[in-house]
Amino acid sequence: MGRLATHISAPMRRERRTLRVMLSTGAHPGRRYRPLSDSSPRCARAAVAATASISGLAPHPKRSPAPAAGWFLAASTLILMLPTIAGCKPRNTPATTPQMDTAPGYWVRVLLINDAHGFDLSLETGFAVAATGAESPPQAFARQDGPMRVSVVAGRISIADLPVHAFEVDILPDPPHIIGIDGSGHRGQLRICVNPDGRTLDAINMVPLEPYLAGVVGAEMPQYWEPAALQAQAIAARTYCLYTKRRFGKGRTWDLSRTQASQVYKGVDGETERVWDAVNQTRGMVLTTPNRDGQTDLFPAYYSSTCGGHTENCENVFGEAFSALMGVPCPYCKDVARPGSFFWPVVRMDKARVAELLAARYPRLRRLGQVAAIAPADVSRYDKFSRITRLELRGENGVDYLRGEDFRLTLDPSGRQLRSAACEIHENADQWEFQAGRGWGHGVGMCQCGAQGMARQGKTAEQILLHYYSNAKLVRLY
Numbered sequence: 001m002g003r004l005a006t007h008i009s010a011p012m013r014r015e016r017r018t019l020r021v022m023l024s025t026g027a028h029p030g031r032r033y034r035p036l037s038d039s040s041p042r043c044a045r046a047a048v049a050a051t052a053s054i055s056g057l058a059p060h061p062k063r064s065p066a067p068a069a070g071w072f073l074a075a076s077t078l079i080l081m082l083p084t085i086a087g088c089k090p091r092n093t094p095a096t097t098p099q100m101d102t103a104p105g106y107w108v109r110v111l112l113i114n115d116a117h118g119f120d121l122s123l124e125t126g127f128a129v130a131a132t133g134a135e136s137p138p139q140a141f142a143r144q145d146g147p148m149r150v151s152v153v154a155g156r157i158s159i160a161d162l163p164v165h166a167f168e169v170d171i172l173p174d175p176p177h178i179i180g181i182d183g184s185g186h187r188g189q190l191r192i193c194v195n196p197d198g199r200t201l202d203a204i205n206m207v208p209l210e211p212y213l214a215g216v217v218g219a220e221m222p223q224y225w226e227p228a229a230l231q232a233q234a235i236a237a238r239t240y241c242l243y244t245k246r247r248f249g250k251g252r253t254w255d256l257s258r259t260q261a262s263q264v265y266k267g268v269d270g271e272t273e274r275v276w277d278a279v280n281q282t283r284g285m286v287l288t289t290p291n292r293d294g295q296t297d298l299f300p301a302y303y304s305s306t307c308g309g310h311t312e313n314c315e316n317v318f319g320e321a322f323s324a325l326m327g328v329p330c331p332y333c334k335d336v337a338r339p340g341s342f343f344w345p346v347v348r349m350d351k352a353r354v355a356e357l358l359a360a361r362y363p364r365l366r367r368l369g370q371v372a373a374i375a376p377a378d379v380s381r382y383d384k385f386s387r388i389t390r391l392e393l394r395g396e397n398g399v400d401y402l403r404g405e406d407f408r409l410t411l412d413p414s415g416r417q418l419r420s421a422a423c424e425i426h427e428n429a430d431q432w433e434f435q436a437g438r439g440w441g442h443g444v445g446m447c448q449c450g451a452q453g454m455a456r457q458g459k460t461a462e463q464i465l466l467h468y469y470s471n472a473k474l475v476r477l478y
């Protein structure tokens with residue numbers, strides 16, 4: 001165990017028992033060659049969760065850019081230079097997938113592919129295919145040469161020329177338990193299911209928590225950052241994952257998406273030795289805070305790229321209060337974020353376009369008629385820093401309100417231009433101008449660039465986390 005373990009106090013250890021009970025639910029693959037406990041014959045079309053976007057840092061090409069694209073392009077290039085075909089693995093990462101025998105509450109179901117007509121499946125080992133709900137045992141297959149095309153034929157899963165025809169199947173690879181999906185390796189197992197339309201499929205990676213995190217940390221943070229920052233990221237991601245799994249996983253066939261709608265997950269492609277060190281040195285560690293009943297509990301340990309100088313109360317951004325998610329000063333991110341990310345340039349948008357986007361996302365706003373004025377209704381003001389948390393939209397037929405973050409992401413879903421709600425809104429002829437913008441992301445919880453800034457100053461992961469998640473406690477679950 002790494003140095004964080006030395007910070008675990010007796011009260012923390014006592015809290016483990018409570019948390020174990022809380023986490024003991026949730027579907028998982030159980031032991032090998034056994035389908036998930038979810039016996040639905042096919043996937044219900046899962047409603048896309050309204051879990052908040054938690055990071056502007058992730059270098060996903062479509063959803064969110066990095067605050068300093070150059071760094072991430074460089075990091076991504078280095079990572080991609082490593083072997084990533086299924087069965088291969090980056091150097092210095094675990095030869096075989098750990099935790100395959102872990103308890104049910106510590107498996108994660110990640111939605112990798114949704115509403116697709118097919119994908120390429122590669123396995124460098126033998127494997128078994130288990131049809132969900134079937135009484136017959138899983139069918140074992142020897143290693144196949146080359147990728148196998150997975151598609152939907154006559155409403156059922158088809159895998160190349162294998163004798164598999166079911167609504168839903170689990171792919172169970174032999175050790176090292178790595179599956180290639182369109183050329184990218186993912187650890188654990190894979191569930192494939194036909195959607196109710198009978199024409200498209202979803203693919204869900206079922207992976208133990210620690211290898212899941214290894215695929216997250218390097219995707220959410222440059223892997224060359226300070227170890228303490230990477231460790232803080234691992235603990236925040238572990239906490240967010242378990243909280244989200246418990247809160248949303250029961251009602252759908254997956255726990256998290258692989259994008260920044262949850263937290264970015266790249267599977268084996270995101271792994272490096274430094275990332276695995278951060279995961280292993282914080283193994284089983286999560287953050288807790290008292291819930292409304294006064295009991296110790298997990299919370300959604302949000303994080304975002306660059307707060308701009310002060311983080312924000314969760315309630316002001318997402319409408320839900322957690323005692324560990326209160327705004328705190330952050331003098332640390334300014335020296336880490338690139339100037340163009342810390343202070344973002346003026347954004348101009350045509351008024352007509354703004355009205356169109358708002359009406360499309362929020363049909364209720366159509367009753368306002370033409371929006372004549374947009375002004376901050378609530379602003380969080382801190383020393384030399386402010387963030388719009390609620391906006392007033394005034395039209396010819398009345399007034400309505402939107403949260404600052406909802407307004408921003410309606411106008412710019414990628415967040416590439418309107419990078420935060422810490423800005424000023426001005427009217428200029430036919431345009432709205434967003435000026436004096438600072439930071440990148442929603443600003444709730446840990447500031448990732450700030451975490452790196454603190455780590456550069458010699459702060460430990462625990463010190464970083466307890467700065468951004470005030471009143472939180474660090475607990476080891478296992």
Ligand SMILES: [Zn+2]
Nearest residue numbers: 330333447450
């Ligand atoms: Zn910051």
